[in-house]
Amino acid sequence: MMTTSVDDRVDSLLSKLGSRITGPRRRVARLLASKQGSFSAEALNEELPDVGRATVYRTLKLLSDAGVLCKTTLPDGSPRYSIDHSWHHHHLICSSCRTVEEFRHSALERLLCEMSAEIPGQVLGHRVELYVTCMRCL
Amino acid sequence: MMTTSVDDRVDSLLSKLGSRITGPRRRVARLLASKQGSFSAEALNEELPDVGRATVYRTLKLLSDAGVLCKTTLPDGSPRYSIDHSWHHHHLICSSCRTVEEFRHSALERLLCEMSAEIPGQVLGHRVELYVTCMRCL
DNA sequence: GAATTTATGAGATTCCATATCAAGTATGCG
DNA sequence: CGCATACTTGATATGGAATCTCATAAATTC
Numbered sequence: 001m002m003t004t005s006v007d008d009r010v011d012s013l014l015s016k017l018g019s020r021i022t023g024p025r026r027r028v029a030r031l032l033a034s035k036q037g038s039f040s041a042e043a044l045n046e047e048l049p050d051v052g053r054a055t056v057y058r059t060l061k062l063l064s065d066a067g068v069l070c071k072t073t074l075p076d077g078s079p080r081y082s083i084d085h086s087w088h089h090h091h092l093i094c095s096s097c098r099t100v101e102e103f104r105h106s107a108l109e110r111l112l113c114e115m116s117a118e119i120p121g122q123v124l125g126h127r128v129e130l131y132v133t134c135m136r137c138l
Numbered sequence: 139m140m141t142t143s144v145d146d147r148v149d150s151l152l153s154k155l156g157s158r159i160t161g162p163r164r165r166v167a168r169l170l171a172s173k174q175g176s177f178s179a180e181a182l183n184e185e186l187p188d189v190g191r192a193t194v195y196r197t198l199k200l201l202s203d204a205g206v207l208c209k210t211t212l213p214d215g216s217p218r219y220s221i222d223h224s225w226h227h228h229h230l231i232c233s234s235c236r237t238v239e240e241f242r243h244s245a246l247e248r249l250l251c252e253m254s255a256e257i258p259g260q261v262l263g264h265r266v267e268l269y270v271t272c273m274r275c276l
Numbered sequence: 277g278a279a280t281t282t283a284t285g286a287g288a289t290t291c292c293a294t295a296t297c298a299a300g301t302a303t304g305c306g
Numbered sequence: 307c308g309c310a311t312a313c314t315t316g317a318t319a320t321g322g323a324a325t326c327t328c329a330t331a332a333a334t335t336c
Binding site: 019020022023024025051052053054055058 | 281282283284285286
């Protein structure tokens with residue numbers, strides 16, 4: 001079967017998390033694995049009519065907490081998920097189609113790190129978003 | 139009366155916007171004028187029991203659109219408002235008490251501006267958030 | 277394979293925000 | 307001023323997203 005390797009990875013991940021390996025979770029994970037960009041929880045839910053909404057949301061949270069997914073919030077507050085590529089990154093958000101893409105920029109990181117010293121209080125992390133009109137929308 | 143100057147400013151602002159000067163709007167604006175940091179719409183609504191929820195939200199939107207208020211979204215998606223000081227700024231968000239404060243950093247702006255050239259698509263704007271534990275929470 | 281623990285999902289519920297619409301009121305004009 | 311008109315208000319209904327409930331189902335353990 002073509003999805004064996006995905007299932008295997010999901011299984012070992014779930015085991016590591018101390019969570020049970022279940023059909024619904026596999027179905028969610030399989031769909032996630034096929035995703036390229038960002039997506040909303042509700043969109044995912046609609047693509048999985050045979051999995052309950054609660055389970056979809058629970059699995060999303062499970063995987064976000066596990067660091068497999070990256071949860072972002074659009075300027076209007078609506079959440080988006082994407083596969084977390086684990087290296088630190090920021091987001092390009094298209095104001096037109098609301099697609100989220102990643103970017104990295106070492107000079108930016110360096111500066112933000114330097115800035116931490118000047119900020120009152122203890123800096124825990126940061127987030128940078130660039131609002132763009134993406135190539136496709138142009 | 140002590141609030142006369144605030145009322146005057148509110149009146150001229152509303153006139154400029156082509157909106158009517160009404161009691162409820164003044165009450166919202168007066169409360170806003172007394173605010174220091176950031177606040178949620180619902181908190182504001184609770185502080186104004188004699189103004190309808192709809193009106194509070196409508197006025198908040200009116201003033202945000204007018205640029206008097208600045209609407210931000212916390213990482214978890216909940217919206218916060220604060221007086222817009224009109225110069226470009228970013229936010230320090232305390233992960234503990236969820237208070238939002240402003241900061242400015244010219245070197246950061248310069249770098250972000252330079253970065254725009256390297257980004258695919260057309261850059262419209264940006265947002266930077268630093269997550270901190272604020273002095274008060276430390 | 278029986279016991280135990282965890283997961284599921286339909287439906288109810290919560291929360292925040294907006295829409296509805298009749299009643300109220302600011303503003304313009306005569 | 308006082309009326310007509312258009313805008314505003316707010317109690318309530320509605321909307322949409324996400325979570326909670328809890329009886330049932332499934333996965334692990336032994």
